[in-house]
Amino acid sequence: MIDVQNQKDEREIPLQKAGVKGLRYPIRVLDRAHKIQHTTASADLFVNLPHHFKGTHMSRFVEIFRDYAKDFSMKNFLAMLEKIRENLDAERSFGRVSFPFFIEKKAPVSGQTGMMCYECAYEGSADAEDKSFYVSVEVPVTTVCPCSKAISEYGAHNQRGVVRIRLRGTSFFWLEDIILLAEEAASSGVYSLLKRSDEKFVTERAYDNPRFVEDLVREVYAALKRFPIEPPFTSFSVEAENFESIHNHNAYACAEYDLSSERC
Known part of the structure; x- marks a missing residue:
C-alpha cells in the first residue's frame, strides 16, 4: 500500500511537534500500598518532523504506548519516549501523560477511610544525546489566613487551595511522599470522608497552623531541598493557589529552584 506520510513535502517547513494528543488509555502505575494501581491516562505524544517529511505515522504512537501501559513507571516513561523516537526515525520525541492517582486516606480521629484523588503527570523529551x-503533582489543601486570625476577635477566614509541584530528577521516589510533603506544609490536608470528631480536629488544627500562600510555597520548597533522595532533585517549581473565601480573586505564589544556578 502507498505510504503517503513518507512522501516528500516540497514546502520546506519543519514541524517542531507532530503526533497524537488527548489519547485516553488505561495504565498501571506504581502504588506503595498496593504495588500496582489501575488508572486512566491522557497522553500527548509527539516527534519533530523534518521539512522533507509529509507526515508522521500516528498509529505507531498508540502501538508503542499500548506496549508500555501495563507498567507505566517513571523509568519506563523515558524508555517509551526513546522507543517512539527510534521507531518514527525522529531526532527528538516528546510526551506528557497525566492521570489521576488515588490514595486511601484515614480521617484523623475516627479512622474512617476514603479515597483521595491527586492529579499527576509525567512529561519529558528524548534525543540521541539527552x-x-x-513529574508533576497537584495536591488540594486547606489554608487559614494568618492576617485574618491576627486581627479578628474570633475566627479567621479559611479556604481550599492547591499546591502544584513540578520536579526534575533522575532517582526513584514515591508520589505518595511528595503528596504528604505538600499536605504537611499547609494548614491542613483535605479529606474525602470526615465524621464530626474529625471535622473538629481538622478545623482546630488548621486554625493553629495559619499559612499565607507565600508560607505554603516556602515550606514546600524547603522540604523538597531536604528530601532524602540521591542524587537530589536537579530542579523544581512550587506553586500555591488559594481559592479565596472572602475575596473575589485567588491568592497565588510561586518559587523555582535549579541546582545548576546554585552552583554558579
Whole structure:
C-alpha cells in the first residue's frame, strides 16, 4: 500500500511537534500500598518532523504506548519516549501523560477511610544525546489566613487551595511522599470522608497552623531541598493557589529552584 506520510513535502517547513494528543488509555502505575494501581491516562505524544517529511505515522504512537501501559513507571516513561523516537526515525520525541492517582486516606480521629484523588503527570523529551523527565503533582489543601486570625476577635477566614509541584530528577521516589510533603506544609490536608470528631480536629488544627500562600510555597520548597533522595532533585517549581473565601480573586505564589544556578 502507498505510504503517503513518507512522501516528500516540497514546502520546506519543519514541524517542531507532530503526533497524537488527548489519547485516553488505561495504565498501571506504581502504588506503595498496593504495588500496582489501575488508572486512566491522557497522553500527548509527539516527534519533530523534518521539512522533507509529509507526515508522521500516528498509529505507531498508540502501538508503542499500548506496549508500555501495563507498567507505566517513571523509568519506563523515558524508555517509551526513546522507543517512539527510534521507531518514527525522529531526532527528538516528546510526551506528557497525566492521570489521576488515588490514595486511601484515614480521617484523623475516627479512622474512617476514603479515597483521595491527586492529579499527576509525567512529561519529558528524548534525543540521541539527552533526556529530560519531570513529574508533576497537584495536591488540594486547606489554608487559614494568618492576617485574618491576627486581627479578628474570633475566627479567621479559611479556604481550599492547591499546591502544584513540578520536579526534575533522575532517582526513584514515591508520589505518595511528595503528596504528604505538600499536605504537611499547609494548614491542613483535605479529606474525602470526615465524621464530626474529625471535622473538629481538622478545623482546630488548621486554625493553629495559619499559612499565607507565600508560607505554603516556602515550606514546600524547603522540604523538597531536604528530601532524602540521591542524587537530589536537579530542579523544581512550587506553586500555591488559594481559592479565596472572602475575596473575589485567588491568592497565588510561586518559587523555582535549579541546582545548576546554585552552583554558579
